[in-house]
Every structure is written in C-alpha cells, then in structure tokens.
Amino acid sequence: MEKRLAFLISLALITSIVKAQIYKSEGVSVTLPDNPTREQVVELATQVRPSYRQLDYQEREMLGFIHIGMNTFSGVEWGTGKELPSLFNPTQLNADKWVKVFKDAGLTGVILVAKHHDGFCVWPSKFTEHTVAHSPWRNGKGDLVKDVSDACRKYGMKFCVYLSPWDMHEPTYGTAAYNDHYISQLEELLTHYGPVYLLWFDGAGTETSVSGKSMPFDWERIFKRARELQPDVLLSGNAPDIRWVGNEKGKGRETEWSVQGINNGEKLFGTLVNYNYRIPNLGSIEDLMHKKRLVWYPSRGGLPLRKGWFYNANDDNTTKSLSYLVDSYFSTVGHNSNLLPNLSPDKTGRIPEKDAQRLIQFGKIISKMKSVDYAKGAKIVPVSGWTGDVSSSLLTDNSPYTSWHTSDVVVSAVAEVYLAK
Secondary structure, three states: OHHHHHHHHHHHOHHHHHHHHHHOOOOEOEEOOOOOOHHHHHHHHOOOEOOHHHHHHHHHOEOEEEOOOHHHHHOOOOOOOOOOHHHOOOOOOOHHHHHHHHHHOOOOEEEEEEEOOOOOEOOOOOOOOOEHHHOOHHHHOOOHHHHHHHHHHHOOOEEEEEEOOOOOOOOOOOOOHHHHHHHHHHHHHHHOOOOOOEEEEOOOOOOHHHHOOOOOOOHHHHHHHHHHHOOOOEEEEOOOOEEEOOOOOOOOOOOOOOEEEEOOOOOOOOOOOOOOOOOOOOOOHHHHOOOOEEEEOOEEEEEEOOOOOOOOHHHOOOOOOHHHHHHHHHHHHHHOEEEEEEEOOOOOOOOOHHHHHHHHHHHHHHHHHHOOOOOOOOEEEEEEOOOOOOOHHHHHOOOOOOOOOOOOOOOOOEEEEEOOO
16 A cells, blocks of 8 residues: 555656756645644655755766775774874875766766865865865875866766764864854855865764764754855755765665655754664655654765775775675665765775776666666556546656656556567
8 A cells, every 4th residue: 555655656746846857946845733644644745845956966866976085094984183184195196087987987976075074174274274285295285176176077077075064173073163163164165166066964973972072063054054155055964955875885775765754843954853764664654654844855875885985905805796786776776765886096096996997887787777768668558547638658758757647536556568578
C-alpha cells in the first residue's frame, strides 16, 4: 500500500517541478496538524515542493569532491588546529588537471574543501593567519580557491565550496563572536571567486559531544547572508537544502524520500531537532506522522575513492573497485539520492593516477549505460487504475517533466511495458 501511495506522491509533484525550473520558485513546506492520520500525512506530503535550486541539484546526479589541506601533510583525517602552515607545500599542484579528471568522468561540478575542521584555509583569508599565505607554497602567494574556481569556469563546471563550521584553530569558536568570524570568511568566498553553486556546512563538531565546546551558531543569519550574496547558492549538509544520507560509503536507502519530516519551525534551519539521519525508514509515512513539518530535503552520499577523505600513503592500495563504484551509483542515484565521489591529491598536489583513471572508467560505464534508453518509445498498455484522457505514452516520451497520474481517489494502477527489444 505504501509503495502505491509513494507512486502517487511522486507523480503529483511533476507539475510544480516544471514551474520550479521555469520560474525559479522557492520550495514549499507544510505544517502537520497535531496527531495527524495517515491519510492526512499522505495528502499533505503531496503538497511539498522543491526549490529550483534543489531540482537542478538532483538532476545532476553526481558532483565531485576534493579533499586537500593540512591533513594531507599531517597524515590524519581530523587535525587539531595546532599544525604549522609551513607544512603545506604541494609543489606540483595543478588544479586544472584536477577539474579535467572530473570533467572526463562526466561530472558537472566540483566541491573544494576550503577549510576543514582544523581551521587551515587554502585561500589567503584576511581573518586568520592560519592560511596558505603563511605557507611556503608559491612563496605565500597561492590561492587554491581561485585556482579551482578558474578551472571550473574553463571546463564549464559548477564550483562548490566546503567551509567547515567547526574551527579548532580559531580562539573565538564556542562564543557568539565566532558567528562574525565565520560570516566574514563566508563573505570572502562568495564575493571574490565568481558564482558558487553549493556551500557545504559539515555537521561534524557542531555538537558539543564532538567538539567539546557549546557553539551558539546563528544559522539563520549565516544562511541569510549567503543567499544575500549569491541567491542561487545551495546550502548543503548541516543546512536546509540538502541532507546527509547517513553514511560515508556511497550507499543509500532502498527508498530515499525527498519529502522529509522535521521538528524545526525556522525556514533556514541548521542543526535539526530529533532528526536521526541513520534510521532505515527515514521519510516513510510512519516516520512523517511523528514530525511537525514536511519539507523537500533531498540527500547526498559521499564516497571517498580510497579509505580516507585525505591522502595517506598507507591507503594507496584501498582504491575502490569499479564494481563498488557502480553499485554505489545504483544505491544512491538509483534510490533518489546524489553521489559525491572524492579524489585526494597527494603531498605533491597530484591526484594519484590510479584513482583518477578509476573515476574516469566509472564515469564512462555510467555514460555508456545511459546512452540507450530501451524504454523510449516502448508500447504502454494500461491494465487497471487508468482514468481520464491523458496518454500513457507520456511515461516513455523521454521527458522528466511530463507524466501520467491517477485521479485523487485511485491509489493503485498497473501498466504493461513492451520494450522494443
């Protein structure tokens, strides 16, 4: 019964999705009544709509990830913030070659880690000395954010930025003053490097149990400022546009619902109240019945190509197999999530050739798979539940913006699809 209802819910969104793309409309959320019935939840879930940003993001299927920073040179996944900038010196770094690898793999955007939890900035931020400006790389004149953004423009790729909210180096972290510091760095990234497609706000360390400090983040102010500077930017992670799938293995749930239930009242929410990313039935009708508000909240699944996110020589033999990558595509993109494969440049600044070729091979497999749509033009025979005069051929017309759907009272329909071959 639930899968039938899900079919209805999914198809009921098509009209608004078309409008979202054409008119750049914002998303629509709905508030649930107290103690709602199952039928009320199903009906209200059909009223939730994506924003034009979210729609564009979901159509892209995959974005690339690049992790390079202080951890590349210290050999850890999480630093301490006490590392010396003099450690950072990728003498053979060529961001153009990085972006070209992702382009050759068929991806359409790249996320650069501009600042990880240790607080080291790969651009010369004016608001801390813990940056590339105080490193030997290019005699302190380097700016990796500029290099990657320039390369993205060259190859027609979307440029995205990861700016860790947690900062172990910054002394104001844990106080309200850190909001000013964080927004100042955000303003640098959003005003000096052209269009930024997506901002990544990692949730790690934003809770006291991890960072050891209680940090009063002013998310509403942070997100509002980002949108003031770049209205089209997506807010991902510990943010209201895109959520974490719940693991770092490139795996999604069998059904990864875009409509999610939350208990937060604010529109631009940061840390969610009583929201468990790891439960298997997240977004199911049973899960939604216990929430206060329904929002469009698609997911993304990160996938490091090797054991860790940052380069470590000990991980050189851990590059994931082609079969693992393809399986990840089907269990994320195939289950209504996005996949974010990560490449880790080494201490010289070069992406290991094995990793680069593996990603390109993976991309070619996916491209070949999608080159022929065997359902396009197939014969559709309505069997039951079909009413009205809408043509069943809309199911196979090769457009995601046309659809057939049942009438309001019909929650089950069957059609037979006869492929050409």
